[in-house]
Amino acid sequence: MHRRTLLAAALASPVATSVALGQTARAVCYNCPPAWADWASALRAIRDELGIAVPHDNKNSGQALAALIAERARPVADVVYLGGNFGPRAVEAGVLAPYRPALAEQLPDGMRDPADHWFAIHSGTLGLFVNVEALGRGVPVPTGWLDLLRPEYRGKVGYLNPVSAAVGQVGLFAVNLALGGSYDTFDPAIRFFTQLKANAPIIPTQTAYARVLSGEIPILFDYDFNAMRGQFTDGAPVRFVLPREGTISFPYIMGLVANGPNPENGKRVLDFTLSDTGQRIWANAYLRPARPQVALPTEVASRFLPAAEYARAQPVDIARMVATQDAAVARYRAEIGA
Numbered sequence: 225m226h227r228r229t230l231l232a233a234a235l236a237s238p239v240a241t242s243v244a245l246g247q248t249a250r251a252v253c254y255n256c257p258p259a260w261a262d263w264a265s266a267l268r269a270i271r272d273e274l275g276i277a278v279p280h281d282n283k284n285s286g287q288a289l290a291a292l293i294a295e296r297a298r299p300v301a302d303v304v305y306l307g308g309n310f311g312p313r314a315v316e317a318g319v320l321a322p323y324r325p326a327l328a329e330q331l332p333d334g335m336r337d338p339a340d341h342w343f344a345i346h347s348g349t350l351g352l353f354v355n356v357e358a359l360g361r362g363v364p365v366p367t368g369w370l371d372l373l374r375p376e377y378r379g380k381v382g383y384l385n386p387v388s389a390a391v392g393q394v395g396l397f398a399v400n401l402a403l404g405g406s407y408d409t410f411d412p413a414i415r416f417f418t419q420l421k422a423n424a425p426i427i428p429t430q431t432a433y434a435r436v437l438s439g440e441i442p443i444l445f446d447y448d449f450n451a452m453r454g455q456f457t458d459g460a461p462v463r464f465v466l467p468r469e470g471t472i473s474f475p476y477i478m479g480l481v482a483n484g485p486n487p488e489n490g491k492r493v494l495d496f497t498l499s500d501t502g503q504r505i506w507a508n509a510y511l512r513p514a515r516p517q518v519a520l521p522t523e524v525a526s527r528f529l530p531a532a533e534y535a536r537a538q539p540v541d542i543a544r545m546v547a548t549q550d551a552a553v554a555r556y557r558a559e560i561g562a
Contacts, residue, residue, distance in 0.1 A: 251489040253278050254301040254481075255288035259433045261346070261449060261476070262509030263305075269505060270496055276489050282430060285310045286388035292319040292481060301481045302490030307390020308475040311342040312546045321482040325494045330515045334542065335475060344475035345497045346511035348447030349537045350391070350398045352465040353454070358439030366443065368468040369399050373419045382426035382435070383445035386553055387562050389429060394474045395445040396552055397545055402469040407544040410552050417560045436462060447474075448528070449510035456510075456527055466533045472540045475514065 258264035258280045267278045283291065285307040292304060296319055306314060314320050320341040328336055328343050336343035352372075354365055363376050372381045386392035400406075400413030426441050433450055435441045437460045451464030478497055480490050496502045503513040507520050510527070520528075528534070 249275050249277060249489070251276050251278050251302040251486050251493050252281070252300055252484070253493065254281050254291060254304045255283045255285055256280065256305050257282040257431050260431045261348075261511060262453065262505065265509065266497070266502065266505050269501065270493055273501065274492055274496060276493060278493065284384070284388060284430060285390035289314055289317065289319070293317050296482075299481050299484045302484035302486045303478055303493050304481055305345075305476065305478050306342070307394065308344065308477050308540070308542050309393060309545050309549055310390055311337060311477045311479065311542070314479060315339070315341045319482055320479040321484075321487075323480040323491055323494065325491070325498050327495075327498045327515060330517055331498075332514075332516060335514055337479075342477045342479040343494075343498070344477050344514040345502075346506040346514055347473055347475040348449045348511055349466065349473045349534065350394050350445065350447055350471050351451070351467055353436050353444045353446035353451040353462060354465055355436050355439050355442045355460065355462050357461040358442035360442075365463070365465060367465060369402060369416065370469065372443065373416075373423060375423070377423060377443065379424040379426070380442040381420065381423065382428060382432060382441035382443065384432065385427050385429050385562075386556050390476075391446065393545075393549055393553060394472065394540070396556060397540065397549075398445075398471045400552070401538070402467060402471055407541065407548050410555055413552070414555060414559050417556065421560055436460075452510035452527055464529065466529055466536060468536070470536045470538070473512075473534075473537045474540050475542070 256263045256267060256278065271277050288304050288306060289310055292301065315337060322340040324340040325343065331343060352366060356365055359380065366372055366377065383395050384392035386396045396413050399416050400410055403412035403416060405412040432441055432444055436444050437454055437458060448464045451462055454460040454462040478494055480494060484490055498515060500518060503515055503518040507513050507518065507524055510524060
């Protein structure tokens with residue numbers, strides 16, 4: 225009797241019914257943190273529109289790739305979200321399966337892998353995410369990278385660790401190119417980070433959005449979309465500064481994990497990220513949609529910095545970045561520290 229009662233209760237629940245019938249309504253995404261790029265809204269929409277539950281995951285790109293490699297014989301994840309520079313490395317490691325999602329043909333050149341192992345879903349522009357109140361009385365809002373070396377910013381500047389985090393590596397290249405370096409010559413970046421180290425920077429390994437809003441990190445190397453979210457959605461005393469010396473814009477990508485446990489659900493999640501609905505979620509979160517056919521909502525577009533400001537941001541050359549990033553990170557580790 226007890227067993228029959230439990231079965232009847234299970235069949236009354238849609239989720240339990242799926243389990244009882246051997247159906248799965250789950251997909252695991254590595255590196256889909258709710259506080260980054262408004263993955264919280266995206267995962268809610270995937271659950272509501274597709275009926276697929278995707279748990280939050282706070283890995284960064286380096287940690288996600290390391291986990292995929294370690295679990296290659298028995299994968300746990302179905303899909304993965306990575307900084308664009310990690311895409312070719314994931315392909316080389318053999319952890320992604322080819323899959324071309326719906327509407328991928330609308331992506332511009334360079335925004336997807338020719339063999340369909342990964343594709344871009346959105347992009348952002350790197351700069352300074354500043355909590356103006358946390359700077360302290362009389363401390364001006366910085367306007368460029370070199371400002372951060374001044375003594376009034378001691379202990380106030382943070383950046384994610386380039387050894388493991390994609391945004392940290394983007395920061396390494398952004399500073400280097402802005403200060404006169406190239407994809408092959410890293411002296412300007414190493415000189416900058418050596419001087420910044422003497423100014424007591426904060427170097428987290430995980431997404432630090434909440435730490436900026438709280439004022440724990442007054443200045444963070446981060447993307448425009450996070451700063452705009454803080455300013456316009458969360459109402460925090462923050463703003464985005466596009467450094468006067470210049471910066472880069474950078475795509476974020478997704479791919480299907482090879483031999484993942486729920487491949488069909490994973491494919492549906494990937495399709496959703498490029499759909500009009502999915503792309504509007506990124507736009508509403510102040511990210512540039514990867515599909516240029518999806519226009520920014522007027523209200524969102526009006527909140528971006530003027531086009532003249534964004535003219536100082538050059539698109540990153542993923543191929544050249546990938547070809548030289550290991551050397552750049554190795555030099556950072558050797559001369560600045562892990």
